[in-house]
Amino acid sequence: MSGHSKWHNIQAKKGKTDAKRGKIFTKLGKEIVVSVKNGGASPEINARLRDTIAKAKAANMPNDTIIKAIKKAAGDADSINYETIIYEGYGPSGVAVIVETLTDNKNRTAANVRHAFSKADGNLGALGCVSFMFQEKGQIIIEKSDHDEDEMMMMALDAGAEDLESEGEVFIITTTPENFGTVREALEAEGIEFLEAQVKMVPDTLSNIEGDDAKKLEKMLDMLEDDDDIQEVYHNAEFPEGWDE
Structure with a gap:
């Protein structure tokens, strides 16, 4: 996945994550509920x-909160049933956007997603219209700090990772979805802490966006990420150097 810089996008995402931690914990709690319902309460x-x-741990969700969410999900057989729905479309400048939702009301969620795209002069498309530009990958992001790049590379590759990139102040480890858990657990066993650890949709290439279109896309992403039904928003935009999302 090398050949283009991701560091500015990672910085922007981390800033948003820090500012919206409470909302992110709520969404993670919902993911825990669905995970427990589908496979049981034993990790x-x-x-x-x-x-x-x-x-959840990579997002600094407290262990006590995680344990409580698991116990609540395991003990509440009548809790809300969430459905996963994926939306795809184009934002300003033709930026490709994938929206992953967990919802108990499809009509509400569809209307909200459509509104966000419309406000930014974007448009929703059919399922599959942009996902071909992305690959599902495990991605583990680690702050460089005192880690040696060669040692980290060998550790990741020995555990089954596909690649390690050095970007700005972080290492980005990429895995197949199937090997993600194995690689993550191997790094955890070595005491490595993560800024991010999840299976996600990673764009094959990034698309530059600037000016008014960058502002429109920023507002669109904010609207989507503020929606409680929306779990993840993936896009292939690369904002200008120094852009403050």
Whole structure:
């Protein structure tokens, strides 16, 4: 996945994550509920729950909060049933956007997603209209700090990773979705802490965006990420150097 810089996008995303931590914890709690309902409350036998817990820890969700969410999901058989729905479309400047939702009201969610695209002069398309520009990959982001790049590279590759890139102040480790859990657990066993750890849609190439279109896309992403039904928003935009999302 090398050949283009991701560091500015990572910086912007981390800033937003820090500012909206409470909302992110709510969304992670929803993911935990779905993981427990689908595979049980034991991380040892529920790989999806293990991955969700890792994602929550990378977002600095407290262990007590994670444990409470698991127990609540396991003990509440009548809790809300969420449905996963994916939306795809184009934002300003033809930026490709994928929106992943967990919802108990499809009509509400569809209307909200459509409104966000429309406000930014974007448009929703059919399922598959932009996903061919992305690959599903495990991605683990680690702050460089005192880590040696060669040692980190060998550790990641030995565990089954596909690649390690050095970008700005972080290392980005890429895995197949199937090997993500194995690589993550191997790094955890070495005491490595993550800024991000999840299976996600990674764009093959990034598309430059600037000026008014960058502002429109920024507002669109904010609208989508503020929606409680929306779990993840993936895009292939690269904002200008120094852009403050």
